[in-house]
Amino acid sequence: xxxxxxxxxxALSACANVLASPSPQxxxxxxxxQRSNLATVYAGDDGRAQARMxxxxxxxxxxxxxxxxxxxxxQNGGDQQFLLIFSRPSDVARTSFLVDKHxxxxxxxxxxxxxxxxLKRISAGDKRTSFVGSTFFYEDISGRDIHADTYEIxxxxxxxxxxxxxxxxxxxxxxxxxxIRIDKQTLLPISADYFDSNxxxxxxxxxxxxxxxxxxxxxxxxxxxxxxxxSFSINQLRNVEYGLGLPDSxxxxxxxxxxxxxxxxxx
Amino acid sequence: xxxxxxxxxxxxxxxxxxxSLSISIASTHTLASPNEGPDPWADSWPDSNWTDSAxxxxxxxxxxxxxxxxxxxxxxPDGNSLAEWRNxxxxxxxxxxxxxxxxxxxxxxxxxxxxxxxxxxELYIDSPLTDSINVRFGQQVLTWGTGxxxxxxxxxxxxxxxxxxxxxxxxxxxxxxxxxxxxxxTAFNADIVWTPQFHPDIYISGERFAYAQPNxxxxxxxxxxxxxxxxxxSNGQLAMRLSKQHNSVxxxxxxxxxxxxxxNSINPENxxxxxxxxxxxxxxxxxxxxxxxxxxxxxxxxxRDDTAGTDPFRPNSQIKMLLGFERELASEFTLxxxxxxxxxxxxxxxxxxxxxxxxxxxRWHHTISLRLNYLSMQQKLHWSLFTFxxxxxxxxxxxxxxxxxxxxxxxxxxxxxxxxxRNLQQQWGQFEPSSNVYLRVRFRF
Numbered sequence: 058x059x060x061x062x063x064x065x066x067x068a069l070s071a072c073a074n075v076l077a078s079p080s081p082q083x084x085x086x087x088x089x090x091q092r093s094n095l096a097t098v099y100a101g102d103d104g105r106a107q108a109r110m111x112x113x114x115x116x117x118x119x120x121x122x123x124x125x126x127x128x129x130x131x132q133n134g135g136d137q138q139f140l141l142i143f144s145r146p147s148d149v150a151r152t153s154f155l156v157d158k159h160x161x162x163x164x165x166x167x168x169x170x171x172x173x174x175x176l177k178r179i180s181a182g183d184k185r186t187s188f189v190g191s192t193f194f195y196e197d198i199s200g201r202d203i204h205a206d207t208y209e210i211x212x213x214x215x216x217x218x219x220x221x222x223x224x225x226x227x228x229x230x231x232x233x234x235x236x237i238r239i240d241k242q243t244l245l246p247i248s249a250d251y252f253d254s255n256x257x258x259x260x261x262x263x264x265x266x267x268x269x270x271x272x273x274x275x276x277x278x279x280x281x282x283x284x285x286x287x288s289f290s291i292n293q294l295r296n297v298e299y300g301l302g303l304p305d306s307x308x309x310x311x312x313x314x315x316x317x318x319x320x321x322x323x324x
Numbered sequence: 325x326x327x328x329x330x331x332x333x334x335x336x337x338x339x340x341x342x343x344s345l346s347i348s349i350a351s352t353h354t355l356a357s358p359n360e361g362p363d364p365w366a367d368s369w370p371d372s373n374w375t376d377s378a379x380x381x382x383x384x385x386x387x388x389x390x391x392x393x394x395x396x397x398x399x400x401p402d403g404n405s406l407a408e409w410r411n412x413x414x415x416x417x418x419x420x421x422x423x424x425x426x427x428x429x430x431x432x433x434x435x436x437x438x439x440x441x442x443x444x445x446e447l448y449i450d451s452p453l454t455d456s457i458n459v460r461f462g463q464q465v466l467t468w469g470t471g472x473x474x475x476x477x478x479x480x481x482x483x484x485x486x487x488x489x490x491x492x493x494x495x496x497x498x499x500x501x502x503x504x505x506x507x508x509x510t511a512f513n514a515d516i517v518w519t520p521q522f523h524p525d526i527y528i529s530g531e532r533f534a535y536a537q538p539n540x541x542x543x544x545x546x547x548x549x550x551x552x553x554x555x556x557x558s559n560g561q562l563a564m565r566l567s568k569q570h571n572s573v574x575x576x577x578x579x580x581x582x583x584x585x586x587x588n589s590i591n592p593e594n595x596x597x598x599x600x601x602x603x604x605x606x607x608x609x610x611x612x613x614x615x616x617x618x619x620x621x622x623x624x625x626x627x628r629d630d631t632a633g634t635d636p637f638r639p640n641s642q643i644k645m646l647l648g649f650e651r652e653l654a655s656e657f658t659l660x661x662x663x664x665x666x667x668x669x670x671x672x673x674x675x676x677x678x679x680x681x682x683x684x685x686x687r688w689h690h691t692i693s694l695r696l697n698y699l700s701m702q703q704k705l706h707w708s709l710f711t712f713x714x715x716x717x718x719x720x721x722x723x724x725x726x727x728x729x730x731x732x733x734x735x736x737x738x739x740x741x742x743x744x745x746r747n748l749q750q751q752w753g754q755f756e757p758s759s760n761v762y763l764r765v766r767f768r769f
Contacts, residue, residue, distance in 0.1 A: 181612060309513075310508075
């Protein structure tokens with residue numbers, strides 16, 4: 058019920074957004090973002106990837122995290138479920154993380170700590186805080202709610218559109234606006250530059266590598282840079298597979314306590 | 325009504341270890357030119373893709389030195405609250421869907437009466453019996469309920485000495501040899517845990533921390549010896565939970581049949597402490613609210629050895645209620661608040677039966693807790709403060725801590741356990757002489 062309501066609200070706000078934007082170009086901008094969002098975060102009905110993240114601080118010290126990621130779409134462009142099972146380093150092995158993503162509203166998040174057998178619910182909090190200590194934010198991984206910003210096309214060439222995104226609620230985010238470059242052919246983002254109130258770029262996301270997997274253009278390597286202090290993180294995906302037929306029933310407490318091995322293994 | 329104020333702190337059992345998502349692990353390598361080189365992953369781990377590779381066993385180990393000192397003159401003669409060297413070795417592997425986990429702790433403990441200790445932190449097999457039923461068999465750590473350092477419906481063993489001395493939060497939960505059956509269904513989940521041999525808490529018993537006798541003005545180091553229930557199959561502990569999640573709201577119902585997990589009764593025949601029988605019935609709810617997570621939990625503890633409440637040597641039945649709220653106030657800064665109320669039942673009967681020279685708990689006892697967590701330096705530096713305060717008793721337990729994760733190998737933790745109150749008959753006040761400061765250094769292999 059709730060999720061339909063959210064979908065409805067999202068749909069209505071999308072309409073409102075379109076209605077509020079008299080210029081056809083802005084309506085085009087929203088369409089581009091919508092299509093890009095579907096291509097980037099919703100490919101296939103579900104998916105699995107092995108991920109590893111290289112985290113480099115401003116002193117150049119490296120950290121590495123490795124995890125398996127399962128995703129299932131409940132509604133294309135709408136609610137999604139994510140399950141992350143950490144495998145490295147060894148002291149966080151089998152730590153797991155479950156997210157019920159509700160675009161336009163607070164996500165539900167749980168963290169399971171195997172050493173304590175503790176299933177902790179995490180407050181929805183700020184989606185723009187560091188993901189496991191990296192320069193990526195939670196919403197860089199799960200996708201930012203496309204209705205949180207308004208968009209305009211500021212530039213385009215043969216290869217890409219560049220859109221300016223301005224937050225509807227500026228107090229909720231650390232940026233004033235960002236420029237996102239979207240590949241016209243794949244609809245995947247190429248880069249996003251985040252500007253502060255002095256119009257200076259201080260943060261950059263860049264796609265380093267993409268691949269065509271089962272017909273879906275897929276980002277397989279992405280970098281998040283803090284341009285102020287030079288720290289950065291690289292997220293790399295391997296063994297990406299789509300359309301696995303992941304059941305709803307694995308996105309639950311059981312899988313947090315005992316990872317669903319059958320679905321985590323590459324076939 | 326129990327007269328044993330000295331171990332009354334058992335009622336605020338608690339725990340849930342305000343864990344933020346601080347899976348903040350650094351590795352050791354220094355990157356000379358981070359953006360260059362053929363493959364930045366070249367020196368990283370081999371892939372682990374959950375398949376039976378040539379070496380299917382996952383190994384792990386760490387070594388930790390911990391030192392803690394009392395801040396005040398303590399009845400403990402050597403002045404240390406913690407002086408130990410812990411080594412943990414772990415191995416796990418799959419056979420098909422079956423999973424084995426083994427973690428062995430080898431501890432040299434200079435404070436405990438037994439200085440060399442070998443113990444299995446984990447030694448269990450986890451198997452799916454059917455698509456919807458799972459069994460975990462063996463030595464395991466178990467936790468449920470919604471409280472943070474407060475347990476109303478979780479009677480799995482806790483190690484209070486570990487909590488008071490500043491060992492890793494993980495060690496507040498002690499393992500037990502149990503069988504856990506879990507049933508998962510779209511309608512509800514059910515868990516049944518049977519611990520065939522009674523497993524008490526590791527309670528405050530005198531060798532590490534002094535405690536107060538009910539009628540004494542001085543804390544004592546006298547070892548608190550208690551008679552365990554006889555080893556009989558009927559003397560096991562049975563714990564059950566039904567749980568359900570619907571529209572972001574989690575509901576659970578709990579049942580426990582066994583014993584109090586601390587020796588809070590006295591056998592008048594031999595004047596020895598023992599564990600009296602207990603049934604508990606409870607329920608909890610946890611849901612998102614006001615930008616955070618709210619929880620409420622209820623429990624009815626039925627003291628089966630004193631159902632009328634007239635026996636001064638056994639605890640009365642109680643009702644316990646917990647309200648909690650946690651919210652991120654700012655980026656990486658989290659606040660948690662809890663209110664626990666405990667109502668002693670059959671209070672009039674208890675009061676009339678209570679010998680005059682012995683103190684009596686208040687009918688209502690309240691405890692407030694506050695947790696502040698802050699993560700800084702890319703989540704490598706973790707600040708935390710946990711506080712218990714009782715508005716009716718006016719006693720306090722402060723637990724500040726700062727942990728630094730230098731890299732994948734080294735981590736450092738500095739913390740305090742500070743107790744204060746008006747007298748030795750209070751839950752936290754009795755431990756005032758045990759206030760301590762500790763430092764732990766861990767090396768992970």
